[in-house]
């Protein structure tokens with residue numbers, strides 16, 4: 001929080017520190033700081049409060065208009081959930097499914113993480129909590145086969161929303177990224193307009209590696225939105241500015257806890273204000 | 278990486294005659310950027326730069342015909358020294374059961390690492406017991422049980438009991454079942470969750486672990502200092518295990534955690550399989566951070 005009243009080097013340093021410590025990153029921070037220094041000169045800004053508003057305004061511009069999750073396609077809407085290990089994919093799916101159920105939609109969860117210990121059991125518990133149907137195979141089976149099976153079932157049972165859980169995978173593992181591409185191909189083959197949403201789940205505490213994650217997952221499956229999790233911690237999630245600006249991927253959802261209700265739509269005003277809180 | 282950037286910085290200065298303090302400060306700015314881009318926390322970066330400033334302003338750099346290399350040498354030496362000793366000297370109870378408490382934030386790799394530690398020490402002739410003290414996360418108990426089965430290690434869980442009770446009962450159980458190493462997996466929790474941090478405190482008081490390992494996801498950014506500092510202040514960590522180093526994250530969190538807790542990084546996780554547990558090599562970590 002800046003209590004600084006005049007615009008001087010100390011204030012610039014203070015603002016730069018806030019951005020860097022929020023994981024905004026060196027390049028984006030330097031660019032933002034250069035811009036506001038120029039604006040201060042050009043527009044003869046003298047009030048520190050005006051400077052802060054200027055900076056916050058620029059940061060909101062980087063994020064663009066708030067975009068929410070699209071689910072009003074002709075059923076079934078297919079949402080594919082991807083991301084590296086441990087970021088909160090399975091939990092976010094539970095929360096999202098619950099929200100869809102509250103909206104009166106029928107939901108089918110797909111347990112396509114056939115690899116990790118008790119991944120299917122974990123999703124099953126969320127399915128019970130959110131009151132959804134679930135398609136699963138034996139552990140070790142082909143994720144693409146589970147997805148194929150699920151889409152047939154969704155069509156047959158006239159399901160509104162299909163949400164696919166996938167195994168966590170590091171973006172650097174070529175064979176795992178190939179597996180994901182195959183899953184995506186199966187979806188599109190069975191439903192030409194699907195997947196309607198591909199959500200990349202990112203942990204808000206992630207550092208600059210998030211950019212690499214976004215690049216490679218975008219390359220593999222295309223990404224329509226980010227679900228930024230664990231914002232209830234002390235991390236600010238500043239990595240989304242660069243991701244939004246350089247890759248054009250919007251943040252659509254934020255996770256704010258481990259409970260079934262702890263899912264919000266992304267609000268860039270709130271997000272930017274929280275960064276300076 | 279940093280080496281190339283510094284070569285570039287000093288190249289521009291060649292032919293200008295003697296290097297000045299300002300020139301060195303420009304070089305230190307490059308080091309600062311490199312560390313920040315590698316996800317080292319800002320306060321740690323500032324402290325590190327200050328600690329190498331004096332040496333960097335010395336004859337060793339100013340009078341060298343390869344000043345960039347000299348700065349790199351200083352940075353590498355200081356960084357590696359900060360990273361600590363490669364020896365992972367884990368503390369074992371000389372008379373009785375040894376207890377490991379595995380703690381950390383959500384999703385960092387605690388459950389998987391508990392399994393890895395069990396396999397590691399089983400291969401060394403110990404008799405581990407894996408204890409499922411995460412009663413909150415859906416199927417957490419099953420997850421650890423599956424891992425225990427995979428490596429044929431005894432497993433302990435209790436329905437309807439608190440984590441503190443589970444931990445105490447597990448140690449009791451190990452005494453009468455010939456297990457000499459009790460590895461307790463706990464629920465992921467935020468360092469700012471007072472209630473859950475208190476729960477860990479109670480578990481520590483109840484079973485007096487020889488090792489309290491903080492599991493840290495190596496892709497964590499600036500928040501690493503906050504997490505490590507709080508866990509260390511409230512529990513007194515004995516070691517850190519850095520996970521998911523099989524990715525391409527630079528891993529600056531390693532320096533942050535090391536600087537702010539003084540705790541040794543005793544192992545690193547380098548994959549999802551239970552044999553993917555490696556010793557920590559400080560020089561390799563430094564090289565990785567500097568890119």
Ligand SMILES: Nc1nc2c(ncn2[C@@H]2O[C@H](COP(=O)(O)OP(=O)(O)OP(=O)(O)O)[C@@H](O)[C@H]2O)c(=O)[nH]1
Pocket residue numbers: 083084085086087088089090091092113116119166167168169201229230231232233254255256257258262383384414465467
């Ligand atoms: N505090 C907090 N914890 C969360 C949030 N979202 C998920 N978690 C926790 O993060 C941990 C990992 O969540 P999972 O849903 O298993 O993550 P995942 O991406 O499916 O993990 P893998 O399938 O193993 O890759 C769990 O302990 C969750 O309860 C959040 O928004 N806030």
Ligand SMILES: Nc1nc2c(ncn2[C@@H]2O[C@H](COP(=O)(O)OP(=O)(O)OP(=O)(O)O)[C@@H](O)[C@H]2O)c(=O)[nH]1
Pocket residue numbers: 085086116168170381382383384385386387388389390411414417463464465466492520521522523524545546547548549553
């Ligand atoms: N690639 C890779 N994945 C890892 C490593 N360690 C753990 N994982 C994966 O990270 C994810 C989370 O691991 P868990 O062991 O469930 O993490 P946790 O800390 O117990 O999670 P919570 O109990 O929810 O807090 C899983 O998908 C693991 O397979 C590692 O060293 N490398």
Ligand SMILES: [Mg+2]
Pocket residue numbers: 089090091113119165166167168
């Ligand atoms: Mg999962």
Ligand SMILES: [Mg+2]
Pocket residue numbers: 387388389411414417462463464465
């Ligand atoms: Mg766990």
